[in-house]
Amino acid sequence: xxxxxESGGGLVQPGGxxxxxxxxxxxxxxxxxxxxxxxxxxxxxEWVSSIFGGGRYTYYADSVKGRLTISRDNSxxxxxxxxxxxxxxxxxxxxxxxGAGENQLRPNYNSWGQGTLVTVSS
Amino acid sequence: QSALTQPSSxxxxxxxxxxxSCTGTSSDIGGYDFVSWYKQLPxxxxxxxxxxxxxxxxxxxxxxxxxxxxxxxxxxxxGLQAEDEADYYCTSYVGSDKVLFGGGTKxxxx
Numbered sequence: 585x586x587x588x589x590e591s592g593g594g595l596v597q598p599g600g601x602x603x604x605x606x607x608x609x610x611x612x613x614x615x616x617x618x619x620x621x622x623x624x625x626x627x628x629x630e631w632v633s634s635i636f637g638g639g640r641y642t643y644y645a646d647s648v649k650g651r652l653t654i655s656r657d658n659s660x661x662x663x664x665x666x667x668x669x670x671x672x673x674x675x676x677x678x679x680x681x682x683g684a685g686e687n688q689l690r691p692n693y694n695s696w697g698q699g700t701l702v703t704v705s706s
Numbered sequence: 707q708s709a710l711t712q713p714s715s716x717x718x719x720x721x722x723x724x725x726x727s728c729t730g731t732s733s734d735i736g737g738y739d740f741v742s743w744y745k746q747l748p749x750x751x752x753x754x755x756x757x758x759x760x761x762x763x764x765x766x767x768x769x770x771x772x773x774x775x776x777x778x779x780x781x782x783x784x785g786l787q788a789e790d791e792a793d794y795y796c797t798s799y800v801g802s803d804k805v806l807f808g809g810g811t812k813x814x815x816x
Contacts, residue, residue: 619805621752628709629744629752629795631805643803679751690740691797691805694763696751 586610586695588680593700600670600704606663606680606697613661614638617683619693620654620665622676632678633665637686648674670704677701710735710796710808717814718786726811728779728796734806736777740799743772743781745792746810752795756781783813791815 592604606618619634633654634643642654653666663680678700681693711729718724728735728743735741741759744752754763756772759779769784779798783790796808 621807628810629746629797629807631797631807634805645804684757689799689803689805690758691742691799692740692754692757693742693744693752694754694757696753698751 586682588682588695588697590678590680590697590700593678593702595703595705596670597706598671598704602667602670602702604665604667604678604680604700604702606665608661608663608680608682611682613656614658615686617686617688618654618656618663619681619683619691620652620663621679621681621693621696622674623679623699624673624676627676630676631691634683634689635663636688641687643689667702670702672704675702675704710798710806712794712796712808712811714809715812715814717816718783719816720786720788722786723782723784724786724813725780725782726794726796726813728781728798728808730777730779730798730800730806732777734777734800735774735779735798737801738799739774741772741774741779742797743770744795744797745790746795747792755794786815788815 620632651669682695684692743756746752
């Protein structure tokens with residue numbers, strides 16, 4: 585059974601940093617692209633970033649490019665999101681999601697974690 | 707790039723069919739067959755219902771179907787059931803290494 589478990593969320597001041605993790609199990613982690621999708625309180629879903637299976641190729645929404653960095657450790661089946669220079673508008677539940685294949689940006693996310701809440705506030 | 711356009715709400719009575727639209731442009735929905743649909747219950751993670759416009763993951767009832775015409779994709783729920791009440795989101799690969807979601811549609815079963 586595929587399981588994705590996010591951690592690392594919390595309260596951070598504007599301009600601060602946070603690192604999210606997503607521990608994966610139940611599938612060959614390196615064989616799948618992984619993504620982060622966020623949802624602001626009471627709002628819709630927003631694609632944040634994706635990374636291909638090998639970890640070399642990364643992709644970002646314009647709203648986070650240059651501030652958020654996606655990475656992965658295939659030896660530990662773990663996905664990361666390093667969040668720097670955080671803004672109030674980054675406040676959201678952050679979900680990690682498993683992609684359809686190793687090197688695809690198709691938004692076929694067939695497994696999701698439960699999400700971790702990031703709150704950016706002074 | 708703006709979000710894909712969905713109606714904010716849709717409704718139908720049990721047993722009826724409802725169609726939710728997702729409108730983009732020729733550069734996104736019209737240019738790729740990579741549209742997916744997600745169902746989200748309150749406080750829960752989204753669930754994949756349709757991918758690559760028409761494909762249904764295993765376990766998703768065949769009451770759910772997807773289609774696309776030009777720059778508009780659609781999700782049709784036939785034989786509405788109370789358990790279908792949820793928020794539904796479309797999403798698509800939109801080129802230039804980007805993915806966009808729609809704003810979401812709240813489906814109410816009357």
